[in-house]
Amino acid sequence: MDVSAAVWWLTILGIVALLAFDFFFHVRKAHVPTLREATIWSALYVGIALLFGVGVWWFGGSEPGAEYFAGYVTEKALSVDNLFVFLVIMSSFKVPRADQQKALLFGIVFSLLARSAFIVLGAALINLFAWVFYVFGLVLLITAGNLLKPEGEESHSPDNLMVRTARRLVRTSQEYDGDRLFTTRNGRREMTPMLLVMIALGGTDILFALDSIPAIFGLTQNVYIVFTATAFSLLGLRQLYFLIDGLLDRLIYLTYGLAVILGFIGVKLILHALHENNVPFINDGQPVKVVEISTGLSLCVIIGVLAITVIASLLSPRGRSRNTVSRVRRHAQQYLDIERDPEVREEIYRRLLDEEARLRALPARHRDLVDDRLISLVRRAHEEHDRA
Incomplete structure (x- = not known):
């Protein structure tokens, strides 16, 4: 599918316009989005992405259309999984809920820029070296294996290299000043924790790009489709965060589903690399006759695995308990x-009491989810409320 420079520029301007609209009409004034607001705008952004995919299918053909939808669904699923890490960062920096929108939008913009750079680099490497498919395939297989390892919130430290560097270079205040990035205290200009939150999100987005870009290049090598599927999967992620943050911990099998999908795409990439092989020590530098996985089969596998893991997670009693x-x-x-x-x-305390009632009703086999730290935390909340 050939794409003209005019179509490229119109697409980029459209994405920038959507981000600008999001900022000026939603994020500029700090507030906590209602469930209705988050639902409407999440559905709108998903609808825009699906309509764009229909346009790709109509004007580019069924193959590019299937590649776009496979890439979009995969990148969207990876983005949802990444929201858990965003939640950990927000909690670690104790960001007030009304001020989280600005940090999330910055994270989305930074992620889009970082992934665009990786897309350009990945496309250049693919054009120059056919053996890059082997590297991408191995990266995805390793990532799939890592996803199967058990991990908790402690494994996602917000204090990454970029945050530590920022702390050393710029004086940082301990308190927020709304959603401002800088504040003045005692006549000195200081960086607020809000800017550190944005830096932490940006640092993690770079790591996410190292996984997501090889994954989508495993589904299509068309740079336009790679870019648009990645961009539309990120647009609306802020609204989705407020819509499903209460369900993130419920999706206990999503990580396993993503491991299967990334492993599947990794195998697909290696098979494609063997089919295009020119590495001297593999089959004397000649292509290897192997079965290649079609885009249609890839789309079916991706949607099927995600559907099974999400439904299993929502129906899981342990998922509800967690x-x-x-x-x-x-x-x-x-x-x-x-x-x-x-x-x-x-209002938060009232919700805490409601959830405590559900906690006391947990089945005995799931009581292991309640640890001493949680009990101590809840006790402190009750003592604080009594004092207030």
């Missing part, structure tokens, strides 16, 4: 360390 435990921990942390508005804190 979600309850996570909600209790989150509400207690918000009440103690994050929110300062009395009305907001009272």
Whole structure:
């Protein structure tokens, strides 16, 4: 599918316009999105992405259309999984909920820029060296294996290299000043924690790009499709965060589904590399006759695996129990360390009491999810409320 320079520029301008609209009409004024607002705008952005895919299918043909949808679904699934890390970063930096939108939008913009750079680099490497497909395939297989390892919130440290460097170079305040990036205290200009949050999100986005770009290049080598599928998977991610942050911990099997998908794409890449082989020590530098996986089969596998893992997660009793435990921990942390508005804190405390009632009703086989740290955290929240 050949794409003219005019279509490229129109696409880029359209994406920039959507990001600008998001900032000026939603993010500029700090507020907590309602469930209705998050639902409407999430559906709108998904609808735009699907309509764009229909346009690719109509004007480019069924093969590019299938490649776009396979890439979009894969990148969207990876983005949802990455939202868990965003949640950990927000909690670690104790970002007030009303101010989280600005940090998330910055993370999305930074991610789009970082992934665009990786797309250009990946396309250049593919054009120059056919053996790059072997490298991409191995990267995805290793990533799939790492996803199968058990990990907790402690494994996602927000204090990455970029954050540590920023702390050393710029004086940092300990308190937020709304969603401002800099503030003045005692006559000195200081960086607020909000800027550190954005830097932490940017640093993690670079790591995410190292996984997602090889994955989508395993589905299509058309740079236009790679770029648009990646961009549309990121647009609307801010709204999606507020829509499903209560369900993130419920999707207990999503990581396993992503491991299967990335492993599948890794095998697809290696098979393609063997089919195009020119590496001297493999089959004397001659192509190897292997079966290649079609785009249609890839799309079916990706959608099928995601559907199975999401449905299994939502139906899982342990998933529901883990979600309850996570909600209790989150509400207690918000009440103690994050929110300062009395009305907001009272609403959070009411939600905490509701979730505690569900926690006490957990089946005995799931009581192992409740640890001493959670019990201590909830006790502190009750003591704080009594004092207030």
